[in-house]
Amino acid sequence: MGKTLAEKVWDEHVVRSTPGEPDLLYIDLHLIHEVTSPQAFDGLRLAGRPVRRPDLTLATEDHNVPTLDWDKPIADPVSKTQVDTLRKNAAEFGVRLHPLGDIEQGIVHVVGPQLGLTQPGMTIVCGDSHTSTHGAFGAIAFGIGTSEVEHVLATQTLPQAKPKTMAVTVNGSLPEGVTAKDLVLTLIAHTGTGGGQGYIVEYRGQAIEELSMEGRMTVCNMSIEWGAKAGMIAPDETTFAYIKDKPEAPQGADWDAAVAHWKTLVTDDDASFDKEIVLDAAEMTPFVTWGTNPGQGVPLGATVPSPDDYADPTDRIATEKALEYMGLEAGTPMREIKVDTVFVGSCTNGRIEDLRLAAQILERHHVAEGTRLLVVPGSVRVRMQAEAEGLDKVFIAAGAEWRGAGCSMCLGMNPDQLTPGERSASTSNRNFEGRQGKGGRTHLVSVPVAAATAVRGTLSSPADLVPAGV
Amino acid sequence: MEKFTTHTGVGVPLRRSNVDTDQIIPAVYLKRVTRTGFEDGLFAAWRNDPGFVLNNPAYSAGSVLVAGPDFGTGSSREHAVWALQNYGFKVVLSARFADIFRGNSGKAGLVAGQLEESVVEQIWAYLESNPGAEITVDLEARTVRAGDIEATFEIDDYTRWRLLEGLDDIGITLGHEADIAAYESSRPTWKPVTQHA
Numbered sequence: 001m002g003k004t005l006a007e008k009v010w011d012e013h014v015v016r017s018t019p020g021e022p023d024l025l026y027i028d029l030h031l032i033h034e035v036t037s038p039q040a041f042d043g044l045r046l047a048g049r050p051v052r053r054p055d056l057t058l059a060t061e062d063h064n065v066p067t068l069d070w071d072k073p074i075a076d077p078v079s080k081t082q083v084d085t086l087r088k089n090a091a092e093f094g095v096r097l098h099p100l101g102d103i104e105q106g107i108v109h110v111v112g113p114q115l116g117l118t119q120p121g122m123t124i125v126c127g128d129s130h131t132s133t134h135g136a137f138g139a140i141a142f143g144i145g146t147s148e149v150e151h152v153l154a155t156q157t158l159p160q161a162k163p164k165t166m167a168v169t170v171n172g173s174l175p176e177g178v179t180a181k182d183l184v185l186t187l188i189a190h191t192g193t194g195g196g197q198g199y200i201v202e203y204r205g206q207a208i209e210e211l212s213m214e215g216r217m218t219v220c221n222m223s224i225e226w227g228a229k230a231g232m233i234a235p236d237e238t239t240f241a242y243i244k245d246k247p248e249a250p251q252g253a254d255w256d257a258a259v260a261h262w263k264t265l266v267t268d269d270d271a272s273f274d275k276e277i278v279l280d281a282a283e284m285t286p287f288v289t290w291g292t293n294p295g296q297g298v299p300l301g302a303t304v305p306s307p308d309d310y311a312d313p314t315d316r317i318a319t320e321k322a323l324e325y326m327g328l329e330a331g332t333p334m335r336e337i338k339v340d341t342v343f344v345g346s347c348t349n350g351r352i353e354d355l356r357l358a359a360q361i362l363e364r365h366h367v368a369e370g371t372r373l374l375v376v377p378g379s380v381r382v383r384m385q386a387e388a389e390g391l392d393k394v395f396i397a398a399g400a401e402w403r404g405a406g407c408s409m410c411l412g413m414n415p416d417q418l419t420p421g422e423r424s425a426s427t428s429n430r431n432f433e434g435r436q437g438k439g440g441r442t443h444l445v446s447v448p449v450a451a452a453t454a455v456r457g458t459l460s461s462p463a464d465l466v467p468a469g470v
Numbered sequence: 471m472e473k474f475t476t477h478t479g480v481g482v483p484l485r486r487s488n489v490d491t492d493q494i495i496p497a498v499y500l501k502r503v504t505r506t507g508f509e510d511g512l513f514a515a516w517r518n519d520p521g522f523v524l525n526n527p528a529y530s531a532g533s534v535l536v537a538g539p540d541f542g543t544g545s546s547r548e549h550a551v552w553a554l555q556n557y558g559f560k561v562v563l564s565a566r567f568a569d570i571f572r573g574n575s576g577k578a579g580l581v582a583g584q585l586e587e588s589v590v591e592q593i594w595a596y597l598e599s600n601p602g603a604e605i606t607v608d609l610e611a612r613t614v615r616a617g618d619i620e621a622t623f624e625i626d627d628y629t630r631w632r633l634l635e636g637l638d639d640i641g642i643t644l645g646h647e648a649d650i651a652a653y654e655s656s657r658p659t660w661k662p663v664t665q666h667a
């Protein structure tokens with residue numbers, strides 16, 4: 001019988017397999033950031049162990065760094081200590097680091113692909129759950145905890161039980177104005193936050209094939225939001241074209257050998273998945289969340305649901321708690337929800353394509369009175385590219401704040417936070433209670449919805465905008 | 471890591487589903503560079519609520535958390551496990567755990583035992599009518615006892631073995647150094663590296 005894409009990549013990385021034990025998997029790329037690594041390096045130091053493969057390891061500063069005054073020393077002393085600790089550890093253990101101020105600095109999941117380090121058929125881990133992003137290239141990529149970070153640093157391997165496989169097939173084409181973000185939010189509302197638990201998921205079908213690499217990364221990024229171990233998309237010409245000529249991409253004969261191998265990384269026709277889900281892209285519309293987990297979403301044209309809509313008592317209680325936290329009344333049209341802050345950024349939607357789309361919608365519009373718009377590029381390269389294209393001018397003319405690169409308000413670890421009760425429309429991936437700041441209320445949205453919402457001040461899509469400049 | 475065989479301690483009923491790691495410990499508490507001192511961040515937002523279960527003195531010395539399904543979803547932060555441990559928890563029981571949280575627990579020495587949802591409901595009812603009651607968790611036998619309730623919980627064999635023996639994962643893997651070196655010698659040369667000679 002044939003193999004699935006996930007099984008092929010998995011099998012190529014098994015160092016050791018013994019019945020009754022997890023497989024020992026070789027790790028091709030280990031990405032590191034300041035928040036989940038200090039205790040791992042400490043562990044190495046205590047045991048007197050070196051980093052086995054510094055040449056397969058890359059560190060960047062992203063979660064905790066300021067997006068204003070990033071050229072000055074970090075003001076928050078605790079944040080500064082954490083960033084300084086990473087710098088010290090990288091120097092001591094010989095790990096390549098892109099610190100604040102470096103041209104390659106940025107969110108770890110934006111930096112890997114843009115350097116060309118993320119390639120098909122690899123195993124990629126990072127002490128960060130959104131490592132699933134890299135699966136867009138046909139890699140097995142997943143988030144790990146700090147003990148595992150230490151394990152990979154010391155051994156370049158991880159003991160892992162082989163997950164089950166699932167196919168999510170999205171047939172048809174996405175309608176105009178509906179994005180990869182809407183697709184994945186629709187999927188999560190369909191499966192619930194635990195629906196992917198224990199599975200490596202392969203996204204396939206026409207709508208997935210038609211996505212750009214940025215769109216594919218958005219989908220794979222949110223795999224973890226429905227509990228999947230990892231998400232993957234088979235590499236194709238779109239993938240190869242994206243990687244070609246990136247700084248760390250294979251060159252010359254190596255390129256040909258790599259592509260020849262990458263082309264074998266598809267699910268065989270006679271392979272079978274443990275589970276399959278089929279969705280129709282043509283039915284999808286702009287999709288937004290109303291609650292406090294990414295599965296609590298509805299189409300933008302719908303209304304806030306009521307606890308009575310749910311038969312299951314656990315769901316009913318969860319809905320009640322979410323509505324209370326979000327300060328929402330059941331039955332309110334989503335479009336009437338007033339938003340204080342719009343955040344465009346994160347490893348879900350902070351790439352150049354996202355910023356182009358936002359700028360295109362904001363051109364000759366202005367951010368609504370009483371609303372603030374924060375645009376935070378995913379990396380310094382993205383920021384520079386946007387500035388080269390004049391996108392920053394569009395944002396600033398529209399009344400937005402144009403910031404330095406980092407995770408920023410995606411998790412509110414730096415000063416970019418919501419205040420209690422403040423409501424955001426955010427292109428990030430998590431609407432958990434307090435995620436963007438204590439008491440903050442988050443609606444997850446696509447880039448076009450974010451941009452249109454900034455202009456109207458209520459949840460909106462570009463179709464709701466009065467044409468500009470007439 | 472310390473060996474874990476059985477533990478008896480106060481059970482804490484946390485009647486919530488989908489407790490994500492941002493609830494267990496919000497991001498602003500993640501700035502420490504040690505593995506200790508995270509107890510202040512545990513359930514930080516809820517600790518302000520006088521009605522929150524850990525604010526009830528009967529439960530505040532709890533060491534066995536009994537939570538709703540899909541516990542530990544979200545971020546990969548192992549700080550969530552450390553915060554629970556720093557506070558004093560030895561065991562978390564739930565009908566479903568997020569994969570990364572379960573993995574982190576196993577590595578850090580927190581027992582994450584999976585129970586039928588109906589058993590969780592029974593234990594909640596028992597703990598709520600007997601605030602401060604103790605629960606016994608026997609990892610060897612994979613059983614949990616709360617009053618008259620006795621149930622078997624699930625935990626994978628390998629993690630259970632490591633916890634019972636108190637084994638360091640890295641030490642085990644380094645015992646397979648020859649396999650790792652052999653694998654490395656056969657990796658394709660075009661695979662990317664982050665450093666160039």
Ligand code: SF4
Nearest residue numbers: 130346347407410411
């Ligand atoms: S942007 Fe958000 S989700 Fe992505 S790595 Fe940063 S904090 Fe995590």
